[in-house]
Amino acid sequence: MDAVRMVGITKQFGPLIANNKVDFELKKSEVHALLGENGAGKTTLMRILYGLYKADTGEILVNEKPVQIHSPKDAIANGIGMVSQHFTLVPTLTVAENVVLGFNEGVRLNPGQVNKKVEEAAKKFGVDVKPDTLVRYLSVGERQRVEILKALYRNISVLIMDEPTAVLVPQEVDVLFATLDRLRKSGLSVIFISHKLYEVMTISDRITVLRDGKCIGTVDKKDTDERSLARMMVGRDTFGVQRESEQCGGKPLLKVQKVTAKDKKGLQALKEVSLEVCEGEILGVAGVSGNGQAELASVLSGTLKPESGKVMLGDLDLTNLDPQAISKAGVGRIPEDRHAGVVGEMTVAENLALEHLDDFLKNGILNRKMIKEHAEAMIKEYQIKATPSIQTRKLSGGNMQKVILARALFTQPRLIIASQPTRGLDIGATEYVRKKLIEQRERGAAVLLISEDLEEVRGLSDRIAVIYEGRIVGILNCEEASEEVLGLMMSGAKEVAIEA
Amino acid sequence: MKLKYRLVRSPAPAWFSALIPLLAIVVTFAITSIFIIIAGANPFEAYYYFLISPLTSKIGILEVLVKSTPLILTGAAVTIAFASGYWNIGAEGQLLAGAVAAAFLGTNLVGVPQPAAVLIMLLGGFIAGMLWGLVPAILKVKLSVDEVVTTLLMNYIAIFFVSALLNGPWRDPVSNWPQSPTILANTMMPKLLPPARLHFGFIVGVLAVVSIWFILSRTGLGMRMRSVGMGQEAARFMGVKIGRTMFITALISGGIAGLAGVTEVAGIHFHLIDAISAGAGYTGIIAATLGNLNPFGAGAASLFLGLISTGSQAVSRSLGVPSFLGEVVQATLLLVTLAMFLLRNYTLRKVE
Numbered sequence: 001m002d003a004v005r006m007v008g009i010t011k012q013f014g015p016l017i018a019n020n021k022v023d024f025e026l027k028k029s030e031v032h033a034l035l036g037e038n039g040a041g042k043t044t045l046m047r048i049l050y051g052l053y054k055a056d057t058g059e060i061l062v063n064e065k066p067v068q069i070h071s072p073k074d075a076i077a078n079g080i081g082m083v084s085q086h087f088t089l090v091p092t093l094t095v096a097e098n099v100v101l102g103f104n105e106g107v108r109l110n111p112g113q114v115n116k117k118v119e120e121a122a123k124k125f126g127v128d129v130k131p132d133t134l135v136r137y138l139s140v141g142e143r144q145r146v147e148i149l150k151a152l153y154r155n156i157s158v159l160i161m162d163e164p165t166a167v168l169v170p171q172e173v174d175v176l177f178a179t180l181d182r183l184r185k186s187g188l189s190v191i192f193i194s195h196k197l198y199e200v201m202t203i204s205d206r207i208t209v210l211r212d213g214k215c216i217g218t219v220d221k222k223d224t225d226e227r228s229l230a231r232m233m234v235g236r237d238t239f240g241v242q243r244e245s246e247q248c249g250g251k252p253l254l255k256v257q258k259v260t261a262k263d264k265k266g267l268q269a270l271k272e273v274s275l276e277v278c279e280g281e282i283l284g285v286a287g288v289s290g291n292g293q294a295e296l297a298s299v300l301s302g303t304l305k306p307e308s309g310k311v312m313l314g315d316l317d318l319t320n321l322d323p324q325a326i327s328k329a330g331v332g333r334i335p336e337d338r339h340a341g342v343v344g345e346m347t348v349a350e351n352l353a354l355e356h357l358d359d360f361l362k363n364g365i366l367n368r369k370m371i372k373e374h375a376e377a378m379i380k381e382y383q384i385k386a387t388p389s390i391q392t393r394k395l396s397g398g399n400m401q402k403v404i405l406a407r408a409l410f411t412q413p414r415l416i417i418a419s420q421p422t423r424g425l426d427i428g429a430t431e432y433v434r435k436k437l438i439e440q441r442e443r444g445a446a447v448l449l450i451s452e453d454l455e456e457v458r459g460l461s462d463r464i465a466v467i468y469e470g471r472i473v474g475i476l477n478c479e480e481a482s483e484e485v486l487g488l489m490m491s492g493a494k495e496v497a498i499e500a
Numbered sequence: 501m502k503l504k505y506r507l508v509r510s511p512a513p514a515w516f517s518a519l520i521p522l523l524a525i526v527v528t529f530a531i532t533s534i535f536i537i538i539a540g541a542n543p544f545e546a547y548y549y550f551l552i553s554p555l556t557s558k559i560g561i562l563e564v565l566v567k568s569t570p571l572i573l574t575g576a577a578v579t580i581a582f583a584s585g586y587w588n589i590g591a592e593g594q595l596l597a598g599a600v601a602a603a604f605l606g607t608n609l610v611g612v613p614q615p616a617a618v619l620i621m622l623l624g625g626f627i628a629g630m631l632w633g634l635v636p637a638i639l640k641v642k643l644s645v646d647e648v649v650t651t652l653l654m655n656y657i658a659i660f661f662v663s664a665l666l667n668g669p670w671r672d673p674v675s676n677w678p679q680s681p682t683i684l685a686n687t688m689m690p691k692l693l694p695p696a697r698l699h700f701g702f703i704v705g706v707l708a709v710v711s712i713w714f715i716l717s718r719t720g721l722g723m724r725m726r727s728v729g730m731g732q733e734a735a736r737f738m739g740v741k742i743g744r745t746m747f748i749t750a751l752i753s754g755g756i757a758g759l760a761g762v763t764e765v766a767g768i769h770f771h772l773i774d775a776i777s778a779g780a781g782y783t784g785i786i787a788a789t790l791g792n793l794n795p796f797g798a799g800a801a802s803l804f805l806g807l808i809s810t811g812s813q814a815v816s817r818s819l820g821v822p823s824f825l826g827e828v829v830q831a832t833l834l835l836v837t838l839a840m841f842l843l844r845n846y847t848l849r850k851v852e
Contacts, residue, residue, distance in 0.1 A: 303737055324739030335737055343731035343738075354727055355738040361720040368718075 001064060003028045003158055003189040004049065004080070009058035011044055018044040019055070020213040026158065031180055031190045033204035035197075035233060038289045038452055041213040042193045046160045049191075050082040051075040062158075081151030082160040085167065087143050089150075091136035095129050099150045118153070125152045126182040128175075141172030148179065152188075159183065160191045165199055166290060177203050195233070195288050197226045197491035209233055230487035234454060250279030253446040254300075254415050259309030261295050269295040271470040272309070277415070277446040282437065284461030285450040286481075288490050292470035293450045294336055297419035300448065301333045302326040313415060327355055332413035332440075334404055336420045336450075341404045344393030348386045349375035352407050378406040383432070398429030405436055416440050419450045434460060454483055468492050507846040517844055524790075524837045531836070532829050539821040549818050550811035550829065560810070562696040566768070568806025570595070570777070572705035573760035574784025575791065575798040577629075580712045581753035583793045584725035585732060586640070586746050590633060590651030591757035592781025593658035597632035598625030598761025600662060603670070603772035606683025606765065617687045621762050622704065629758015630751045632658065637750035641743040647750070655781065663774055670772065680772040689767035701763025706799075708756050713795035715752070725749055757781065779827075786834045792841070805830055 004026040011019040019041045026032050034042045047053045049060065051069040060067055062078045069075050075082070089098050096118035097109075118131040127149045135143060144164060151159055161180075165173050180190055180203060194200050200207055201221060209216040209232040216232045254277040263269035269292045277283040287293055298304035300311060302323035311318040318326055327333065335341035342351045353360045353371045360371050375388035384402045386395055392403060401421070408416065418437060422430040437460060441447050451457050457464055458481060465475045466489040473489050533543035554560040574591040581588035601624040609617045636650035666678040673681065689699035716722040727735035728745050736742050764776050787805055791797030812826020 301737065302739075322739070322741070323737055324741070327739050333737070340731075340733045341737055343727045343734045345730040346727060350723060350727075351738075354723065354735070354740065357720050357723065364720055366718055366720060366723060 001028065002026060002061070003063065005061040005064070006045070006049060007059045007061070009045060009048060009055045009060075011041075011048060011053060011055050017213050019048070021058075022210065022213070022215045024208055024215065025218070026189050026191060027206070028157075028189055029184050029187045030205040031184050031192055031203050033192045033194055033200040033207045034210065035194060035200050035207050035229060036210035037195060037233060040210040040233075042210050043162055044213075045210070046082065046162060046191060046193060049075065050080060050160060076154050076156065079155065079157040080160065081154060081156035081158070082162065083144065083147040083151060083164065084162045085164075087147055089135045089143055089146060092134065094132050094134055095138070095146050095149075096131035098135055098146055099131075099153050101150075103154055118149070121153050122149055125149065125186070127152070127179060139172070140167050141175060144168070144172075144176065145179065152183075157187070158189045158191065160193070162193045163195075164192070165194065165196065173199070195491065197229055197233075197488070200229065201226060226488065226491070227484070230491060231484055233491075234483045234487040250281055250444070250446070252276040253279050253314055254448065255310075255312040256300070257310040257312070259296075259299055259306045259311065261299050261304055261306040261309075263295055269470050270299065270306070273467075273470070273472055275465050275472055275475065277448050279414075279446050280441055280444045281462045282441050282447040282449050282460050284457035284464040285448065285467055286454060286457045286464055286486055286490060287452065287467035289452050291467050291490075293419070293452070293467060295470075296467070297336055297417055297450055300326075300331075300417045301335065330411070330414040332408035332411065332416045332445075334401075334408050334416070334418040334421050336423075338397065338400050338404055342392045342400060344391065346392060347389050348379070348384070348392050348395070348403055349388035351392050351403055352378050355407055356411065378403075378410060381410075382406040382436075398425045398432075401425060401429060401433060405433060409436065409440065412443070412445075414445055416445055416447045417450075418447060420452065421449070422451070422453065422456060454486060458483070458486070466490055505848050505850055507843075508849045509845060510847050512844045512847050520837065520840045520844075524833060524840050527836045527840075528829065528833045532825070532832050535825065535828055536821065539825065541815070541819040541821045546815050546819060546821065546825070549815040550808055550826070553814050553818075554807055554810040559696060562693065562698045564803065564806045564810045565702050566697045566699075566806075567809045568803045569699075569701045569705050569767070570760040570764055570780035571783050571787050571802035571805050572702075572799055573708055573763065574757050574780045575787030575802040576705070576708045576712050576784075576795060577753045577756035577760070578784045578788035579791060579793050579795055579798040580716065580725070580756070581749055582788055583716060583729050584745065584749040585729035586637075586749045586753065587648045588633065588636075588651050588750060588753045588757075589648055589785065590636060590654045590754070590781070591760075591784045592777055592779070593651070593655035594629035594632045594754040594757035595761040595764075595777050595781045596655075596658040596662050597628040597754075598758030599765045599772055599776045600665065600761070601625050601628035601758070602687075602762040602765035603680045603683065606687040606770075607681050609684060609687050612686060614686045614688075614690065617684075618689060618700065618766070621687055621766050622759060625758040625762030626755040627758070629761070630755040632758070633750050633754025637747050637754075640750070641747050662772065662776070666772065666774060672771070678774060682771050683766060687766055688770060689763060697768065699763070699767035701767040704759060704763060705802075708759065709795050709799040712752075712756070716795065721745075721748065757784070760784075783830065786830060789834060790837050808833075 002025050006024040009019050009022045022045055024045065036042045044053060048055045051071045051074050060069060067078050069078065096115045099118045100114050115131040122129050127145050129142060129145050129149060135146060164176060168176060183190060192204055204221055206218055206220055208218040211233060256273055256275050258272045258274055259270055260272055261270040273296060285293060295304055299306050302321055305320060313329055316329055318329060349371050352375050360367050372388050379386055382402045382405060385399050392400060421433050437447055449460055461478055463475055463477055464481045465472050466486060468490060529547060536543045536546045554564050574595060577591050578588060602621050605621050605624045609620060632654060636647045636654060639645035639650050640647045666680065670680040672679050689701050692698045716726060724740045724745050727740050728742055732742060760780055765772055769776060783805055787801040788798045790801035808826050808829050812823045815821055815825060816823035
């Protein structure tokens with residue numbers, strides 16, 4: 001008997017089909033991995049099961065009985081609990097208070113009794129937490145255990161974990177896996193969302209692979225290996241834009257030397273990253289999201305100070321320069337989050353001028369005529385559907401990206417840092433951005449292209465660096481970089497010696 | 501029971517934004533009527549005295565401008581700060597710092613011709629306000645200390661500092677009242693239309709509004725300030741120096757608030773008293789918010805608040821209700837307007 005069966009689940013967000021007739025079966029007391037790239041539809045499917053989204057079509061059966069799940073409350077009533085990537089704990093309350101919060105009989109709270117009950121539950125499920133500690137003093141791994149206990153305390157039989165290892169250090173991952181193993185033995189079913197192959201191979205009994213919203217298949221762990229999982233996960237049609245030549249004879253312009261940096265949470269995000277980009281070359285950086293790409297782009301853009309290491313642009317040391325100095329040194333930057341790259345409330349003309357504002361000033365006064373003419377010229381050249389005086393937030397994603405592109409490229413920079421430049425864009429805008437990047441390369445600029453889109457990286461790059469857990473695990477020439485090899489490297493299963 | 505209509509998060513139609521001032525006044529009227537009735541007066545009559553009667557005579561209109569003068573300045577000070585993402589709640593303290601400077605200079609500028617003396621007074625008040633805003637600005641930029649807390653607390657330091665001065669060294673030797681000695685005649689703000697109280701400070705207020713409009717919309721500094729206010733992360737990415745910009749903002753804002761202290765000392769009271777500000781520092785926040793952080797909007801809101809403030813005295817005189825009702829109306833108007841601003845993000849949709 002299946003603990004949960006989802007049949008023909010379809011969910012559409014506007015034009016995007018996040019889940020396309022997905023079937024999913026979960027057996028009793030198994031750890032079932034849901035594997036796929038970012039945007040494959042894993043989280044959407046599980047949010048439907050947990051009642052956070054409503055499926056457009058499809059059916060959900062719990063213990064072979066059809067159920068309607070409209071809210072997390074319904075899900076919990078059906079024995080389904082979820083631990084999301086972002087914890088929902090109150091830091092100023094104790095562990096026990098967090099566990100019983102919203103699941104407390106009556107109005108009065110008896111702290112002693114609650115502590116005892118939570119402690120018993122923790123012992124019963126083998127989850128190691130101290131009930132009377134304030135959550136704010138707990139590490140990320142401990143907080144996750146509280147989240148798990150919170151779900152278990154509500155008498156669930158199915159536990160969904162959304163990329164639980166993304167926030168953990170390796171030792172904590174071991175503890176988590178031991179906990180999951182114990183839960184499995186006690187009869188609980190676990191759905192484990194992940195895109196890391198070795199984790200999936202370590203902990204799960206069965207694996208369902210999603211790709212582009214479709215279910216590619218479900219396999220037993222014992223019948224598969226990382227290589228075939230990678231193929232299931234990334235295999236798809238290749239990309240259309242062709243590069244003209246294979247040249248990379250230029251001299252190295254950007255030199256990143258052993259750069260180490262921490263992310264916002266203080267975790268080590270970049271570990272001794274070294275790479276070079278030559279003039280007239282596009283170097284792609286491939287990787288699954290959250291492996292240090294954002295921090296690499298921030299360090300190179302001047303918005304994140306590295307802990308150690310060096311960034312050189314020719315003979316110029318960029319390492320600790322601020323964004324303005326880096327921009328003036330001839331670096332065009334396209335940020336990962338385009339909404340953080342433009343001030344939405346300001347006009348298109350203002351956003352086009354702000355980065356190089358000194359060029360648009362006369363004795364500190366804005367040269368409004370020049371700003372307007374510049375905007376008009378950029379709108380024409382980059383085919384932006386906008387007027388100079390429209391608020392930038394009113395633009396579509398593609399047009400907003402073109403504003404950023406125009407701002408980054410009009411000064412003819414020597415180096416371009418493009419971070420996820422086509423994420424979320426429609427086909428037309430995507431092709432346009434890619435064409436522009438290739439133009440820059442033809443012009444002799446060095447381009448660093450950071451992207452999670454493998455087709456894009458393979459289609460545009462001369463060489464491809466693969467980043468995994470903050471390290472460059474290999475730099476390949478484009479022709480060596482098959483999707484399969486990249487897929488394995490991106491999920492940490494394979495490493496190649498880094499070329500000098 | 502199920503509601504047939506539901507508020508959906510999507511921008512409200514343009515006509516709604518245009519109608520906000522009128523809607524806010526009507527809703528405020530409806531709400532405050534309750535208090536007016538409790539106070540034993542007819543709300544329609546009360547609102548006649550609040551909004552209409554001050555405008556029926558020339559002297560009344562000039563008095564509205566007098567009451568508006570400090571609000572225009574503090575409103576401008578708060579507007580430039582808020583528009584630049586620096587939450588200066590300290591206009592009250594900065595105003596008092598300016599007032600202290602004016603009281604000091606006003607008794608010491610012996611023999612200086614009036615135009616020069618008035619200019620020195622204004623400059624001194626501006627610098628004093630700036631200095632009072634300096635500590636929170638440094639804490640914000642260097643240590644990321646929340647300026648809402650520090651600027652607010654600086655207000656209390658200023659209030660008690662003024663009180664200490666007036667009950668100690670500056671106590672008027674003639675009357676023995678807790679007020680500083682009267683300032684010299686050459687340091688007083690010239691009257692614009694004698695014998696009415698309206699003084700040169702009003703012109704200073706108008707100039708301040710025009711100046712902050714010019715800074716914000718016509719200069720590179722102002723564009724950088726607005727970018728910090730509207731999208732700090734993007735501004736940083738585009739190379740705007742956030743700390744430096746905020747620091748300059750804080751000083752300009754403090755300086756303008758300081759001017760309000762000068763105009764009250766040298767234009768109205770002619771000495772420093774405990775109640776010199778009458779809450780203008782806080783009412784400036786209301787003015788800036790009602791004006792939607794637009795300099796001219798804040799100016800217009802200041803005039804309206806000045807009208808209510810003048811009118812509250814008329815209500816009190818004519819109907820015998822407490823003049824505090826004026827403050828109740830001002831505060832209610834603020835809350836209602838804020839709610840209206842929120843509603844701009846919503847539209848009413850029919851639920852099937």
